[in-house]
Amino acid sequence: MTQRPGNQLFDAYFTARDMREVFCDQGRVQAMLDFEAALARAEARVGLIPSSAVAPIAAACDAGLFDFAALGEAIATAGNSAIPLVKALGKQIASSDAEAERYVHLGATSQDVMDSGLVLQLRQALALIEDQLAQLADSLAAQAQRFATTPLAGRTWLQHATPVTLGMKIAGWLGAVTRSRQRLQELKPRLLVLQFGGASGTLAALGEQALPIAKALAEELQLTLPEQPWHTQRDRIVEFGAVLGLIAGSLGKFGRDISLLMQTEAAEVFEPAAPGKGGSSTMPHKRNPVGAAVLIGAATRVPGLVSTLFSAMPQEHERSLGLWHAEWETLPEICCLVSGSLQQARLLADGLEVDAARMARNLELTQGLVLAEAVSIVLAQRVGRDTAHHLLEQCCKRAVAEQRHLRAVLADEPQVTAELSGAELDDLLNPAHYLGQARVWVERAVAEHNALTV
Numbered sequence: 001m002t003q004r005p006g007n008q009l010f011d012a013y014f015t016a017r018d019m020r021e022v023f024c025d026q027g028r029v030q031a032m033l034d035f036e037a038a039l040a041r042a043e044a045r046v047g048l049i050p051s052s053a054v055a056p057i058a059a060a061c062d063a064g065l066f067d068f069a070a071l072g073e074a075i076a077t078a079g080n081s082a083i084p085l086v087k088a089l090g091k092q093i094a095s096s097d098a099e100a101e102r103y104v105h106l107g108a109t110s111q112d113v114m115d116s117g118l119v120l121q122l123r124q125a126l127a128l129i130e131d132q133l134a135q136l137a138d139s140l141a142a143q144a145q146r147f148a149t150t151p152l153a154g155r156t157w158l159q160h161a162t163p164v165t166l167g168m169k170i171a172g173w174l175g176a177v178t179r180s181r182q183r184l185q186e187l188k189p190r191l192l193v194l195q196f197g198g199a200s201g202t203l204a205a206l207g208e209q210a211l212p213i214a215k216a217l218a219e220e221l222q223l224t225l226p227e228q229p230w231h232t233q234r235d236r237i238v239e240f241g242a243v244l245g246l247i248a249g250s251l252g253k254f255g256r257d258i259s260l261l262m263q264t265e266a267a268e269v270f271e272p273a274a275p276g277k278g279g280s281s282t283m284p285h286k287r288n289p290v291g292a293a294v295l296i297g298a299a300t301r302v303p304g305l306v307s308t309l310f311s312a313m314p315q316e317h318e319r320s321l322g323l324w325h326a327e328w329e330t331l332p333e334i335c336c337l338v339s340g341s342l343q344q345a346r347l348l349a350d351g352l353e354v355d356a357a358r359m360a361r362n363l364e365l366t367q368g369l370v371l372a373e374a375v376s377i378v379l380a381q382r383v384g385r386d387t388a389h390h391l392l393e394q395c396c397k398r399a400v401a402e403q404r405h406l407r408a409v410l411a412d413e414p415q416v417t418a419e420l421s422g423a424e425l426d427d428l429l430n431p432a433h434y435l436g437q438a439r440v441w442v443e444r445a446v447a448e449h450n451a452l453t454v
Contacts, residue, residue, distance in 0.1 A: 252299020
């Protein structure tokens with residue numbers, strides 16, 4: 001059986017298929033060819049080339065007509081993908097219309113083809129990521145509302161703190177997703193722009209027709225014409241990479257929380273179960289957080305790739321040597337990793353399995369200690385803050401030493417019972433009565449999500 005080259009073993013796990021298709025060889029070549037076809041149409045609109053040349057050029061701008069293996073070998077000598085592609089395109093056109101071949105790539109440079117082609121790919125990638133984020137946000141919003149008042153132990157420094165709610169925790173994940181969606185909307189006008197500057201950025205080869213052609217080309221590709229070419233000003237794509245890095249990090253936080261909640265000792269929230277999912281090769285009982293692993297893995301890998309984009313920013317003069325080259329595989333790989341992380345995050349959010357009873361039992365692991373603050377706050381209003389804090393601190397130490405519930409220790413303390421009745425103590429030591437603004441935070445996070453969605 002013939003095997004296709006590529007990363008097929010891991011792609012299904014770490015990358016969404018539709019994103020890999022955007023950045024596969026076919027996708028890269030077709031985006032550059034789309035630029036060449038649009039350039040011919042633009043130059044014909046302005047009158048630089050005869051309109052009769054457009055159809056033969058456009059017909060040849062089909063990635064299916066080209067030998068990717070041959071292009072790959074030629075790139076090793078040419079130094080970029082546009083040079084051999086334009087040569088191959090010229091031959092393809094000449095085979096049917098030698099006259100039209102004269103007008104291919106007129107006034108453009110290799111980087112115009114590659115950067116504009118990249119922007120066309122990024123437009124597709126951005127649409128996919130925005131759609132994935134929107135779906136994830138919808139799911140998180142629904143889950144946050146579903147569990148808005150479900151208490152579980154808050155954890156600070158990995159230790160039990162005061163109670164929170166699962167909905168509040170999910171709302172935190174939702175808020176990060178919403179902010180990333182806002183960032184993507186804000187950067188879109190800066191990212192989706194044409195690259196067209198010719199040899200050194202002046203478009204001198206096109207004379208007085210340069211700007212009209214540039215405007216027509218931008219219209220053909222449905223991109224914005226920037227204030228000037230940006231061959232060595234890479235902030236646009238680095239900004240996009242940085243935002244993708246933020247998305248990867250936020251999803252990593254989601255995955256980390258899920259993996260911790262799935263630990264045997266916690267066992268409060270689980271990834272959705274599926275046949276064969278999360279098993280071990282030796283331990284039949286295992287249920288591993290395999291989806292969370294993708295989120296954490298992407299959050300670990302993407303920052304290094306983003307740092308490569310930042311490192312490649314100080315590019316020399318009007319065209320860079322090596323730094324531009326360092327971007328070629330970096331940004332596409334970031335897109336692919338983030339898409340895979342989003343794919344897994346959606347599966348997690350959609351199918352969260354929650355054990356509310358286990359959450360309630362875990363809140364009792366410290367036998368009331370997690371609610372010592374609640375008692376201290378009320379007692380402070382009657383005997384003073386320092387006195388109340390010292391008194392509760394001593395009672396907590398006694399509860400730990402005697403392995404007794406804090407409620408019982410407090411009931412034995414005259415200074416406490418003189419101020420608080422048994423009913424008041426029961427109320428103060430009820431986790432459901434010490435959730436603060438948890439529900440409000442859920443409502444606010446969902447409202448912000450809804451406002452963005454509308």
